[in-house]
Amino acid sequence: MKIMNAASLLAFVFIAGCTGSAPNTTPPVTRAMTWTLQAGASSAKEANQGLQFYTTSITIDAGDSITWGFPAGEPHTVTFLGNRKSLPPPTDPKVSKPAGGSVYDGSAYTSSGFKLLGGTYTLTFPKPGAYKYYCLLHGGLKGGMVGSITVQTAGAPYPRAQQQYTSAAHAMITSDLADAAASVDEFPYPAGGTHLAAGIAPNLNTGPPSTSTVVRFLDSKSGSDQSVTISVGTKITWTNLSNNFPHTVTLGIVGQPFPKLPPFSPPSGGTTYDGTAITNSGPLFPGQSYSLTFTKAGTYKYHCLFHDDTEHMIGTVTVRQWNDSK
Template identity: 30%
Template sequence: MDKFSLSKSGQNRAMRRIFKRIPKASLLFFLVAGLFGLPMAISATTPTPQHWIVYVGGQAMSGNTMIMTMGYFPEIITIDVGDSITFVINSTEPHTITFLSGNPPLNPFSPQALAPIGGSVYNGTGIVSSGLLSQGQNYTLTFTKAGVYVYQCLIHPGMMGVVIVNPAGTPYPMTQAQYDQLASQQSSQSLASGLSLLQQVNLPATQGPNGTVIWHVDVGQQTPVSTEVTLNSMNSKVSGSAILTMTAPGVLTVQVSLTGLLPGETYNVGIFQGAAEAGGKSLYNLNPVVEASNGTGSSVTTLTLPPLSPFIPTSFGIPSAGWYINVSNSGNAVAAGDIIFPVSSVMGFLPNTLTIHAGDTVVWTDVDPDEVHTVTFVPQGMPIPEFGTPTSLIPTKSHIFNGTGYYNSGPMIAGVSYNLTFVTPGVYTYVCLLHDGMGMVGTIIVLPSTPSSNPQATLLSKQMSELNNTLNSLNSQVSQIGSLTSQVGQLNSQVSSLNSQVSQIGSLSSQISSLNGSQASYENSVNSKISSLYSLLTVLIVLVVISLILNVVLIARRR
């Protein structure tokens, strides 16, 4: 028997010992698994699909006025294939969750836009929509294909969100708790922008024909289109910012500023649909940025944009999410940032209560590009019409309000106005038929016509008031000037006093100089007298000496 046979025999004995130690049930399992090809690796198990929540809209009250956020929160969410999202309607304003997949938008005024389409599974193709949902209703959708999907509300142009779907098993960037926190921050920011609108309304009256006054009321309001985008670096040192501002209906100005640019390089900039972190398709090319000095550069581009909805001609703006700015160099993306526009709508008439006189006219103008409204006076005893019925959709012909009857503007979109002239004193309440349940109610108080209600007198009174305010301001300034003059007089008096004191000091200096002169003269006189005394004393001493010498000589002769 050769070595190979011995070795093989030993291996067989070893294998028999191993199999004897394995339970028979386990052997049976391995046998069945081998026969039917069952997967054995634990690591190959399919990931468990996750469930996520996105909040649709939001609201807050300011006095009697409702503020509505027009967005999906979080505005961008990242999930995996097989996961599902439940969209929770978070306001009394109805919305849709609609994935168009590149198909033409639906007419928001058609019954098709209000009905569910496509079921509860989305594979990235076709139209899938929740239909019109109200507060308390939810919509759950399961995503079966990786991609970047932008969705929208059919009845609110510009209300958009993004779902990024990664392959199954991809780690999630955030937890649901983190998304909830982000959603709260984004919703609060949007509501704050809406609340600020209430402090910006100032609609002065104008003089009308035949001694009347024309008053103006805003129907709804929306956040002005302006937002700033942070451009984050992507595998480069390039970063910066962009400011987007709608300077006129359909006219968008984009100012881009970049740092970290390579010397002499040109960078292409564009607006894309999708998400900065996942990519998308190009929408608009912006002017390129050329490195100017110190690695910096900027560009300004003016774009002419179509309405966000072709069915609402005045729906100019930028979406709440779903757009981003991309910066590239030599075909490689070097910086990008999502365009997030926290937009809100005011569901109210501004001013909410207006006091006028009989004969005056009120003009209502819809200024919210996202909302349809009505101005409707419903007489006492008549039920408020349901919007969508002929009564709610057809404008009434008369524009003279006599205090009785039904008056209706019909549906109003941004830029549309409606006017009524009030001839009968009284207190009249009106509503928006779409949003009366949200407190969109206004009041017109009509006082009897009086001479003081004459617009010329009113305007003259206003001018006199403004003149009085100006005179009061001038008087205040004159008083301040008088006060300053008094202070100057006091300063002059103090200066005169100081000058007098200086003069006294000069006089004292003169006296001191005189005294110094007198002292010098006196000292000279004394010195002169002392000199004379010294001379006399010298003479006396000489005489004494001579006398002594003579006496000595006389004594010597006598001897």
């Protein structure tokens, strides 16, 4: 776009020069920068998620662009509301889809849609001003994923260099991921028992929304083992111990591929499970619990509909007969 404009401008100057006197001074050159930020962060196996824009604020000049990287398996959006008054709720189908063009001047709703696992999104800011942006999945919560951009007039000196933003981002990410990892120690139930966590976050579900979260089912202060063994007739209860994201407990039919249900699907199935019917908790928001009694011996996998594909939020329940020797 810029090259085209420059080319047509040159053509105009050339034509003008043919009919009159060519200008003998050239205008000052302002070089547009492309800045780099990051939306969300995660540990190697996606268990621990950082839920911020890294960094949250930046100052650029009119004409500059920003490229956001989305390295995590958890999807995020970079969304500018334009003339909209409020964020569309996370359940709105519009949330996952891109909107607007490659330029944002404050007038129109402009969004990356869901981006994850190495996706990028670039916007150019032609107009000075202060702009806020949100992650539509994680920005509606108090203290949620919100970023701000100050656009100065073209050519104004930058208060910070890219390297300063990059090191600040690195420190924030390290801190958020460490907080997530440490929150596993807050698991409050007996280890290896029948009360599990469906996700956990610093200060648990009673705390304020945290900037990090753990995307795992847990039965102890360990984030690595997602399998439990019980006897027939045992009831398992899951509680969402995070303060910032819904999860589900969802079981399919034994011998069939896992059902592709939308994450916000309502609850289905009853209070017992024997492997013959799709059984879904529905979205469990922070603090909400779900219980299921397993009535038949077998090995059953269960998934979180929000996090099964990319983040391995998959657990196993092995149900044994009473008379099993082991």
